[in-house]
Amino acid sequence: MTIITNLKKLYESDENLCLEETIELLKQKQFNQLDLENLIEELISLAKIDLAKAKSFLRQIIIHTMLLEYWQVEYEINFRHWIGEIKTFRYDLNNHLTTNLMNKLQDDLENIYQSAVDFVEVKTDLKIFPEKCPYTFAQLLDSNYWP
Known part of the structure; x- marks a missing residue:
């Protein structure tokens, strides 16, 4: 199972932890491991x-x-x-x-x-x-x- 799949599942079960993991991936510049679909959804929601x-x-x-x-x-x-x-x-x-x-x-x-x-x-x-x-x-x- 890839990290992307894990992030998608994590988003469904623990949105806050998923965001923390996403922040860490961004800090480490591991952009290819991001769950872009849910990250975009979160950014739209924040706006x-x-x-x-x-x-x-x-x-x-x-x-x-x-x-x-x-x-x-x-x-x-x-x-x-x-x-x-x-x-x-x-x-x-x-x-x-x-x-x-x-x-x-x-x-x-x-x-x-x-x-x-x-x-x-x-x-x-x-x-x-x-x-x-x-x-x-x-x-x-x-x-x-x-x-």
Whole structure:
């Protein structure tokens, strides 16, 4: 039985151990022994997870920015909490961003905004939000920007 077959079987039974073995093969430059099919699948999965995480951070920034700007009834009670959430999510997103993720988020900003609007409308019972995202991508990431 070859190492490639072993890696394929290992992938099915212990994905984490298979990844550790794959890393060792890469470090040793034993490329011919890699299970490329499953390695590609794992890399695609990692890319999707990274994008989903970045979208989630951005959505949370938008949600809390909208709460801060529009939900006047709750403002006095919650504004410090919302500011803290915005700061935290900005920090997390800025630390997670790559050029590729930044481009994808900018391209999908309107869709992310719409999902934030859906959430905020349910939470606040307000129906007053702009149809298009009123914030630029740069504003959403800027630690000095507040609506």
